[in-house]
Amino acid sequence: MAKTIIFGHKNPDTDAICSAIGYADLKQKLGMDAEPVRLGAVSKETQYALDYFEVKAPALMEEVEPGTDVILVDHNEFQQSVANIKDARITEVVDHHRISNFETSEPLYFRAEPVGCTATILNKMYKENGIAVPKQIAGLLLSAIISDSLLLKSPTCTQEDVDAAHELAEIAGVDLHTYGLEMLKAGADLGDKSISELLTMDAKEFSMGGAKVEIAQVNAVDTEQIYALQTEIEAEIANLIKEKELDLFLFVVTDILNNDSEVLAVGNGKSKVEAAFNVDLDHRSRALLKGVVSRKKQIVTALTEAYEK
Amino acid sequence: MAKTIIFGHKNPDTDAICSAIGYADLKQKLGMDAEPVRLGAVSKETQYALDYFEVKAPALMEEVEPGTDVILVDHNEFQQSVANIKDARITEVVDHHRISNFETSEPLYFRAEPVGCTATILNKMYKENGIAVPKQIAGLLLSAIISDSLLLKSPTCTQEDVDAAHELAEIAGVDLHTYGLEMLKAGADLGDKSISELLTMDAKEFSMGGAKVEIAQVNAVDTEQIYALQTEIEAEIANLIKEKELDLFLFVVTDILNNDSEVLAVGNGKSKVEAAFNVDLDHRSRALLKGVVSRKKQIVTALTEAYEK
Numbered sequence: 001m002a003k004t005i006i007f008g009h010k011n012p013d014t015d016a017i018c019s020a021i022g023y024a025d026l027k028q029k030l031g032m033d034a035e036p037v038r039l040g041a042v043s044k045e046t047q048y049a050l051d052y053f054e055v056k057a058p059a060l061m062e063e064v065e066p067g068t069d070v071i072l073v074d075h076n077e078f079q080q081s082v083a084n085i086k087d088a089r090i091t092e093v094v095d096h097h098r099i100s101n102f103e104t105s106e107p108l109y110f111r112a113e114p115v116g117c118t119a120t121i122l123n124k125m126y127k128e129n130g131i132a133v134p135k136q137i138a139g140l141l142l143s144a145i146i147s148d149s150l151l152l153k154s155p156t157c158t159q160e161d162v163d164a165a166h167e168l169a170e171i172a173g174v175d176l177h178t179y180g181l182e183m184l185k186a187g188a189d190l191g192d193k194s195i196s197e198l199l200t201m202d203a204k205e206f207s208m209g210g211a212k213v214e215i216a217q218v219n220a221v222d223t224e225q226i227y228a229l230q231t232e233i234e235a236e237i238a239n240l241i242k243e244k245e246l247d248l249f250l251f252v253v254t255d256i257l258n259n260d261s262e263v264l265a266v267g268n269g270k271s272k273v274e275a276a277f278n279v280d281l282d283h284r285s286r287a288l289l290k291g292v293v294s295r296k297k298q299i300v301t302a303l304t305e306a307y308e309k
Numbered sequence: 310m311a312k313t314i315i316f317g318h319k320n321p322d323t324d325a326i327c328s329a330i331g332y333a334d335l336k337q338k339l340g341m342d343a344e345p346v347r348l349g350a351v352s353k354e355t356q357y358a359l360d361y362f363e364v365k366a367p368a369l370m371e372e373v374e375p376g377t378d379v380i381l382v383d384h385n386e387f388q389q390s391v392a393n394i395k396d397a398r399i400t401e402v403v404d405h406h407r408i409s410n411f412e413t414s415e416p417l418y419f420r421a422e423p424v425g426c427t428a429t430i431l432n433k434m435y436k437e438n439g440i441a442v443p444k445q446i447a448g449l450l451l452s453a454i455i456s457d458s459l460l461l462k463s464p465t466c467t468q469e470d471v472d473a474a475h476e477l478a479e480i481a482g483v484d485l486h487t488y489g490l491e492m493l494k495a496g497a498d499l500g501d502k503s504i505s506e507l508l509t510m511d512a513k514e515f516s517m518g519g520a521k522v523e524i525a526q527v528n529a530v531d532t533e534q535i536y537a538l539q540t541e542i543e544a545e546i547a548n549l550i551k552e553k554e555l556d557l558f559l560f561v562v563t564d565i566l567n568n569d570s571e572v573l574a575v576g577n578g579k580s581k582v583e584a585a586f587n588v589d590l591d592h593r594s595r596a597l598l599k600g601v602v603s604r605k606k607q608i609v610t611a612l613t614e615a616y617e618k
Contacts (some may be wrong), residue, residue, distance in 0.1 A: 099419060100412040105613045107407050107605070112419040296416070304414045 003033045004091065005068055007061065007082065008118075009075035010039045011203050014046045014147035014187075018140035019073040019118040020058060023094060025137050026126055027071075034071070037061040039082055043201060045187025045219075049143035052179070053136045053172070064088045074118040076102040076110075079205050094121055097296060101207060116154065116161040119144035123164045138171035146180040147187070150219075153259055156297045184256050188219045195229060195236045199251065206300060209307035211247040211269060214240065217295050223253045223262045230264065230284060237266045248272065250303070254293050261292045269307070276306035312342045313400065314377055316370065316391065317427075318384035319348045320512050323355045323456035323496075327449035328382040328427040329367060332403060334446050335435055336380075343380070346370040348391055352510060354496025354528075358452035361488070362445045362481070373397045383427040385411040385419075388514050403430055406605060410516060425463065425470040428453035432473045447480035455489040456496070459528075462568055465606045493565050497528045504538060504545045508560065515609060518616035520556040520578060523549065526604050532562045532571045539573065539593060546575045557581065559612070563602050570601045578616070585615035 006024045008016025020036035027034035036058040042050070050057055064070060066087035073094050078085050078101050092109040093102075096118050113121050119141035126133045133141065145165045149157035152165060169176040190198065203216035220226055227233075237249045248269030254261045264286050265273040274280060276299075279287040292298045315333045317325025329345035336343035345367040351359070359366055373379060375396035382403050387394050387410050401418040402411075405427050422430050428450035435442045442450065454474045458466035461474060478485040499507065512525035529535055536542075546558045557578030563570045573595050574582040583589060585608075588596040601607045 096416055098413045098416050099408075102411075103409040104407045105610055105617075107405055107423040108421065109423060110408060110419055110421040112417065114416040114418055301414055308414075 002069060003035055004071055005037055005061070005064065005088075006034055006071040006073060007037045007039055007058075008073050009080040009204070010082075011200060012038050012040050012046070013043065013074075013202055014049055014183075015118050015144035016074045017042065017046050017058065018049065018144040019094070019122055021055060022119060022122045022133075022137050022141050022144075023071065023073055023125075025134065026122065026129065026131060029131050030129060041201070043187060044189060045147060045183055046143075048183050048186035049140060052183075053139035053143075055136050055140060073122075076100075076112070077206075078102060079207070094118055094125075096121065098300070115158045116156040117145045117148040117164075119148075119168075120158075120161045120164040123168060124160075133168065133171055135171055135173065138168045139174065142168035142172050142174070142176070142179075143183055146176075146183055150254070150256060150259065150293050151177065151180040151184060154294045154297070156294045184219065185221065188221050188256055190218060190220060190226065195232050198226065198233070199236055199240065204295070205244070205246075206304070208304045211272075211307050212245060213248045213250070213269065213303065213307075214244065214246050215250045215252060215295055215299060215303075217252040217254060217261075219254050219256045221255075221257060223255050226253050227262065227264070227286070230286075233264065234266060234285075237264075241267050248303075250299070252295065252299065259291060259293050261289045263287055263289055272303060272306040275309075276302040311378060312344055313380055314370070314373065314397075315343055315345045315380040315382060316348055316367075317382050318389040318513070319391075320509060321347050321349050321355070322352065322383075322511055323358055323492075324427050324453035325383045326351065326355050326367065327358065327453040328403070328431055330364060331428060331431045331442075331446050331450050331453075332380065332382055332434075334443065335431065335438065335440060338440050339438060350510070352496060353498055354456060354492055355452075357492050357495035358449060358456075361492075362448035362452075364445050364449060382431075385409075385421070386515075387411060388516070403427055403434075405430065407609070423467070425466040426454045426457040426473075428457075428477075429467075429470045429473040432477060433469075442477065442480055444481055447477045448483065451477035451481050451483070451485070451488075452492055455485075455492055459563070459565060459568065459602050460486065460489040460493060463603045463606070465603045493528060494530065497530050497565055499527060499529060499535065504541050507535070507542070508545055508549065513604070514553070514555075515613070517613045520581075520616050521554060522557045522559070522578065522612060522616075523553065523555050524559045524561060524604055524608060524612075526561040526563060526570075528563050528565045530564075530566060532564050535562050536571065536573070536595070539595075542573065543575060543594075546573075550576050557612075559608070561604065561608065568600065568602050570598045572596055572598055581612060581615040584618075585611040 006020045024034040024036040038058045042057045069091050070088040071092040095112045199216050205214045248267040251264040252261050315329045333343040333345040347367045351366045378400050379397040380401040404421045508525050514523045557576040560573040561570050
């Protein structure tokens, strides 16, 4: 049997990497020759989790071998996947995002659930298959939930995520809140990041009513510290807009202690940001979005609506 | 709580209607205010099943009320759904087809599995929720499996479908083969159908490499009896091609006793049919496809590949 490759989205976050590792473990136990890979650099947050639970990062994959069987976790939109995804045969998807720009020519196993994290679905799949979650994998799945839910505070976080997080913390043998805050803080340490890294480390591109929109998000303990570099940030965003022919680039700096986001909008679509969030961008093209922490649930949905109006 | 409307695809077959009824029953038992509807006429085959198990056909729905919560069963491609599907809020999909031309702005519950029939997945969902399948619903789900698998003979039929069919026949209190053949024969009785009905009763439109392809399938006991009307059939297909701006119309007459299909190809895409199935269309633009009974697994996949080459 040929090997099946499992991966999360480009610019991988903790869920993208840990769910690939977790699902590969489950699939191996079910008899599949499965290997997790990653489509980009490991973030500090993810590295903290991998180090804590003593798991090696999956190998980096640039392109998929044509004809390979692949399983996508934590994404389905092709522009967020490996560049030559159309050359692969997608046999499964396990995800918790909206569905868009995804198609296959054959039936497949596609499981999307409106929960806060892919790892929550995987925790359920271990149970459905009567297989115990190993301690290290439990730690990684827990880390994914903490990351996606900003320690269970994001509006995307459902009761299922909360329950899964507590179960997994127990198996992993950690205190959910102590471990979670340390992991988030490790990820919010942006001191050594270049401007370019800040704009790409967790960036996703979306198609909205025909427009090309890129949304980059970083977690921070002090948002002002990042915006001290606004001039340089804007110059780099201008390059990205030109290079990728974007209509809008939204840079979202999320304050993990206060659970707000300070956003910077660049491009022709600035008015869409104002309409979507009912705010005025200030003279620096910035706005504070109170209580907004979720790109998926609070930003993409509102912006898509503004673009499709 | 507002009502959720559940429906299968346009030109409904037995799975589209019976899975809508079945899933509405399960959802009601789980506390949802759910109502099954249908997007088109009830076929003779489906009517046979409804009459046998004494269930009323769901109401016909022409358009969905904007803003309504809807659940799609047995389809996901928007061109196969209600015309104004984009005005509805899709909360769930349960399906067994390829995924294409489907998108949402919000996460949802999407469950597709590569099995032969939606009803097979529903049988599993009853079990997962610890709810017994009622006798009448078991009869309808069984009918859907028999219909989609041509009495377990189609290559789309998996072991899961076979197992589900036997379980459901037991609950429904019928002999699988005796009941199944009677139901299929009721559906293959085309004596009273107009040409237009033959071409629309089970027709689906597909987008293949930019081309618009419509594939209509009818089951028959005697394929020659249908092709006695070929001149009239071709004239009507020519109208459909003009009206819908199709690149290809493929009319598939499936012999339910011999498990072959005699196809008629009309439109610019005739060469794609020859390439896809490695056959020559004869002077009547027809070809016998030996062992081909499944539109999904044997026709759509091969044609899509020919179009995308």
